[in-house]
Amino acid sequence: MKGLIAILLVLFSLEVSAQSKFYDSLFVLGNTAMDSGLFEAAKSNYQQIIEAGFESYKVYYNLGNAWFRTGDIPEAILNYERARRLRPDDKDVMYNLNLARGQISDEIETLPVPFYVSWFRSFVFTFHSDVWAILNLILTGTAFVFFFIYLISRRLQLRRLGFYGGMLFLFLGIMTFIFGQIEVNDIRRTNEAIVFSGTVNVLSGPKEGSTTLFVIHEGLKVEILESTGSWDRIILPNGSIGWIENSATVVI
Amino acid sequence: MKKTVLILFLLALAIQSSGQEIVFRATTNKDKLAVGDYLTLSFELNASGNSFSPPSLSENFRVLSGPNKSSQMSFVNGKVSSTLAYSYVISPLNQGNYTIGPASIRFENKTYKSQPLNIQVVAASEKKKDQQQKSKEDDLSDKLFIRVEVDKKAVYQGQQLIATYKLYNRTSLNGIEGQKLPEFNGFYTSDIEINTRTNRRQEAVGNQVFDVYTIKKTILIPQITGSLELKPIELSANVRMRQGKPINTLFGPQYNYVNKKITLKSNSIKITVKGLPAGAPASFNGAVGKFKLSSSVDKENLEVNDALNYVVSLSGSGNISLIDPDAPEFPSDFELYDPKTKSNISNKSGVMSGSRSWEYLAIPRHGGSYTIPPLEFTYFNPSSESYITLKSKGFTISVGGSGNLEGDASGASRILNKQEVRQMGQDIRYLKKGKPALREKGASFFGSNWHYFWLLFTPGALGLLFLIVKRNRKLYSNTREIRKRRASKIARNTLRKASVELKTGNEKAYYEALFKAINGYVADKLSLPIGALNHDNIELELRDKEVPEDLISRWKEVIKACEMARFAPQSSGQAEDLLEKSSALIVELENKLK
Secondary structure, eight states: OHHHHHHHHHHHTOSOHHHHHHHHHHHHHHHHHHHTTOHHHHHHHHHHHHHTTEEOHHHHHHHHHHHHHTTOHHHHHHHHHHHHHHOTTOHHHHHHHHHHHTTSSOOOOOOOOOHHHHHHHHHHTTSOHHHHHHHHHHHHHHHHHHHHHHHHOOSHHHHHHHHHHHHHHHHHHHHHHHHHHHHHHHHHOOOEEEEOSSEEEEESSSSTTOOEEEEEETTOEEEEEEEETTEEEEEOTTSOEEEEEGGGEEEO | OHHHHHHHHHHHHHTOOSSSOOOEEEEESOSEEETTOOEEEEEEESSOOEEEEOOOOTTTEEEEEEEEEEEEEEEETTEEEEEEEEEEEEEESSSEEEEEOOOEEEETTEEEEOOOEEEEEEOHHHHHHHHHHHHHTTOOTTTEEEEEEESOSEEETTOOEEEEEEEEEOSOEEEEEEEEOOOOTTEEEEEEOOOSSSOOEEEEETTEEEEEEEEEEEEEEEOSOEEEEEOOOEEEEEEEEEEEEEEEETTEEEEEEEEEEEEEEOOOEEEEEEOOOSOOOTTEEEEEEEEEEEEEESOSEEETTOOEEEEEEEEEEESGGGOOOOOOOOOTTEEEOOOEEEEEEEOTTSSOEEEEEEEEEEEEOSOEEEEEOOOEEEEEETTTTEEEEEEOOOEEEEEESOOOSTTOSOGGGOOOOOOOOOOOOOOOOOOOOSOOOOEETTOOSTTSHHHHHHHHHHHHHHHHHHHHHHHHHHHHHHHHHHHHHHHHHHHHHHHHHHHHHHHHTOHHHHHHHHHHHHHHHHHHHTTOOGGGOOHHHHHHHHHHTTOOHHHHHHHHHHHHHHHHHHHSOOOHHHHHHHHHHHHHHHHHHHHHOO
16 A cells, blocks of 8 residues: 555655755755754754745754754744644654643643544544545545446446445545545644744734733744734634734744 | 337337437528528437427527428447437528527436527628629639640740640539630641549639649640641530529529530630751751661671661650651662651650651662661750751671572562653654655645546546447447348348259258248347357247247247258158248247347
8 A cells, every 4th residue: 555655656746856856965964963963054954945845744843853952942833833734643743842832831721622523633634635635546446447337237236336336435535535635724724823922912902002811922822713914813722812913923 | 101110219219328428409501691581490419309399489580491300310330329300491580690599308308408509690782792793603704714725835846845725613514515626727736645534633723723624635746937826725515503583492592503505715825936946967857856866787698689677766755756767878789668667656745755667678689798878867956956966877788699680590589670661851852864755835646636637537537438338339239230130131032042942952951041041030130149049048038038939939840840851851842831931930020029
């Protein structure tokens, strides 16, 4: 299965081969810099890769480590979160993210997520969206093979097998497509941000001078509900809602 | 009954001892009373006399009751003694001093006279004053109260003091109940048991004597510094009390008694707890009092993996139950187990004192000579106000045998020291290395054009394939149609050929042609390949097409006749008949196999 996926991925030539060779070497360079304690150099190496329009959870993860080592927790959290977007099941990413979160001053109790939601999420994120895509292709293809059998066969049993088999595989194919779509949407969404200003007053409205509802500090992850001009309406993991200026945050 | 009394009386007279002195006395229960009050007057003879003549009472007193005669007889050590008494209840008529004159009685022909009595009668107002005094006595706070006493009011932190709660009583106390025990916030407490038998004591407060009961006696060891308050104790006491006005009866004034519940509350006391002076040595861990420290080992020479017992014992007085000396510093080649603690502490003497011991089990894992350093223990002595450091004995232990665990033959005695992996510190996890597998930002195969292309590719390809198959099938079925359509024509041609052969007299060729005409016709009509032509197959197919049974049997007949004739020649008349049958069969089949 893995071999097949690899072959298919090579077939689809997602690796931007020629260009990315250079950035691969930048990544290795950054790792060497990290190992010898040159965190600033490592950071610039990793950032060059990202600024060139490439990404990989490894780059974000290592960049997060570099920021963590230099003591910039919000930047570390931002990069760990970005790494987590691309690879939600990686234990190291999760571990470092939790460790970094432990260093920020805000501790907010998260509202409990219903168990079926978390089960569903963890199921969807078991596979990378590309794996879902491959599964989607295989299952849908199989479904059409069955339908083909249904269409051309004269024997009643074969026709029956073709019809029901085709329906089953078509259903599975549609499900994999939905799962993949959910995952892709989750990765591409821009409704989460990390607070970068030391202290931010969360106001009751998108206007200077509104009542301060509560105060949040750097490193906290907030969800953006809507945006008006330079203002974002945010919700905290504990359910508190308020407005902040979008200059105070960086979108994940 | 009367008879017995009489007999006893006579008996008493008979054995009346002569040596006893006869006394006739007059007594009153009080010699001072108010007008309207009562007085009991009695005349008593320590023998049984007769002819009693009372003094004159009616001038100054009103006789409320009497004379009431009572006699008593007792046998003591073989001696008989008897008493005869006449009593009166009288009330004075006026105030003043009166003398009650002597009464007389006769005993054994002798007359005895009682002594005169002086009675002082005061005005009634004085009596009222007395009553006022009584109502004052309803307030019992100076007759029944609780007090807290402490032996010290200022102590050092950790220095003990004793608080004693005492109940002072001068009333008729029926019992106490419902104790609300005080809370000793900031203190370690240890109650001293109270001996209930020796609990009651007499004690003078002011110029009055009280019964004193100790309710609670507690050793307190302050744990924090500052001014600490001993909260009051509360309890309710049942007291038997007079209630209301006295009721005059013949026997004098009578009171109603009731049990009254009274809540008592002690005073509270403030204790000043001083902090311990600065400059405590490092080995000080809060011990206050006076202590002795000792240590011992059960052996000084042992083998590897043998157990060594090391006992530290601490004895003395003070907050001994609250302190632990530091664990001994064993060499690291010894495995040291948690100590077994024994303690024997009592507070009977009013001071917390006793001894505690810690028994450590240590097992050497390697051979060699080791020193167990002496143990240091520091306490604060509140009487000398100084820190005193004690040092126990150190030991030198020599361990024989090889220290190799693996080489240890007595594996059974070896205890494996397994430990869980302990988290020492926290750090982020290490870098991710290897190929970064870079992609263009936001790019993913899912949802990409390639994904959709491949998604549509399969149905597209299969659809195309289906179309091709469908066309081929159509072509194929077209050829069949043609074959079908031309079947009767071909059959007719062949039949014609057969009739020509018949005319030329070539019978064999005739039957062959006839056979070919019928079989070929059926094969074309049923779209059967020539290879699949056998009787059973054709019969099945014919049935499938719902050809009537009689037609099928006729077809069978013709075929059989043809086959027979091909190998065994028949008469020509039969041959012509068969030709007719065949053409008729073909016509009928043509109708059925449209």
